[in-house]
Amino acid sequence: MRRFDLVLPNSLEDCVKILAERGDRAKLLAGGTDLLPQMKNGVIKPSLVVDLSGVARVRQIHGGNGQGLRIGAAVTARELEVSPAVRGAYLAIAESAALVGSLQVRNLATVGGNLCNAAPSADMAPPLVTLEAEAVIAGPKGERRVPMAQFFSGVRETVLAPNEMLVELSVPSPGAHSGGQYLRHTPRRELDIAVVGVASQLTLENGRCVKARIALASVAPTPVRATAAERALEGQTVTPELIERAAGLAVDAAQPIDDQRGSIEFRRHLVRVLTRRTLVTARERASH
Numbered sequence: 001m002r003r004f005d006l007v008l009p010n011s012l013e014d015c016v017k018i019l020a021e022r023g024d025r026a027k028l029l030a031g032g033t034d035l036l037p038q039m040k041n042g043v044i045k046p047s048l049v050v051d052l053s054g055v056a057r058v059r060q061i062h063g064g065n066g067q068g069l070r071i072g073a074a075v076t077a078r079e080l081e082v083s084p085a086v087r088g089a090y091l092a093i094a095e096s097a098a099l100v101g102s103l104q105v106r107n108l109a110t111v112g113g114n115l116c117n118a119a120p121s122a123d124m125a126p127p128l129v130t131l132e133a134e135a136v137i138a139g140p141k142g143e144r145r146v147p148m149a150q151f152f153s154g155v156r157e158t159v160l161a162p163n164e165m166l167v168e169l170s171v172p173s174p175g176a177h178s179g180g181q182y183l184r185h186t187p188r189r190e191l192d193i194a195v196v197g198v199a200s201q202l203t204l205e206n207g208r209c210v211k212a213r214i215a216l217a218s219v220a221p222t223p224v225r226a227t228a229a230e231r232a233l234e235g236q237t238v239t240p241e242l243i244e245r246a247a248g249l250a251v252d253a254a255q256p257i258d259d260q261r262g263s264i265e266f267r268r269h270l271v272r273v274l275t276r277r278t279l280v281t282a283r284e285r286a287s288h
């Protein structure tokens with residue numbers, strides 16, 4: 001590994017100042033579970049590593065009681081997995097966090113690291129898309145907000161400039177009678193990444209669907225929303241036949257590739273199956 005300087009700012013302001021001065025050569029370190037292997041393999045060679053562990057603002061979870069949720073970028077997958085505030089109305093986020101790596105990995109891995117690393121298979125992205133979270137981003141000109149669906153710009157690319165950082169995720173309350181789920185398929189049960197991941201979120205009113213959101217992982221360079229499937233569900237009673245039709249429409253939103261972990265055909269099949277399953281569960285959870 002190449003030599004690098006390490007700084008440990010203890011406020012967001014200091015962090016932003018450091019990035020303004022040396023952002024083009026710097027990398028933020030949260031849990032390090034993506035960053036350190038990439039540095040060891042020589043894929044990236046920052047001359048400065050900025051450790052976020054002393055920045056309180058990015059390590060907290062706020063809200064959750066019908067107020068909306070604010071999740072600091074350096075909150076760990078394990079914290080999300082067990083947080084009562086998250087497990088309440090935002091269960092799909094906790095489910096996605098619980099699937100990351102092993103317990104040891106989850107104790108380090110953060111939601112911000114997962115999103116900013118921007119792997120197409122990132123598990124924590126799809127539920128944040130379906131729950132319409134916004135990324136709160138800090139830079140030299142202050143803070144800006146970007147809807148999660150627009151945060152990713154390509155494989156391992158986001159809208160973040162080198163002098164910007166993700167501060168937190170702002171997740172609006174889904175309201176009453178809303179339910180969601182995240183499921184993924186991996187060839188191995190543990191320590192594997194998603195061949196396909198699907199998050200669905202449904203909001204019901206008098207038995208009809210008033211809002212549907214479906215997001216797919218690992219079937220395109222970035223997470224994608226299955227908007228035609230969402231439109232088919234909205235305004236309708238969510239019957240098994242309609243779920244089947246929506247699952248078919250979700251397949252059309254996927255642009256998967258063939259690789260050693262799954263063929264295009266297999267991935268399209270998984271999108272149909274996982275969309276169907278997550279919609280069935282989302283409908284059940286929304287009905288309570």
Ligand SMILES: Cc1cc2nc3c(=O)[nH]c(=O)nc-3n(C[C@H](O)[C@H](O)[C@H](O)COP(=O)(O)OP(=O)(O)OC[C@H]3O[C@@H](n4cnc5c(N)ncnc54)[C@H](O)[C@@H]3O)c2cc1C
Pocket residue numbers: 027028029030031032033034035036058073074077099100101102105108109110111112113114115116117121122123124160164165166167191192193194
């Ligand atoms: C054994 C193993 C198993 C894994 N399994 C899974 C899995 O099942 N599912 C999955 O999705 N991932 C998995 N991962 C990948 C990884 O653990 C996750 O992506 C994790 O959430 C990354 O978080 P981190 O805090 O470790 O990020 P880091 O490695 O610290 O950072 C990742 C990237 O994000 C940048 N970054 C971090 N925080 C910020 C911020 N606040 N603002 C701007 N940039 C920032 C860093 O500079 C770096 O480029 C696995 C990794 C390992 C090693």
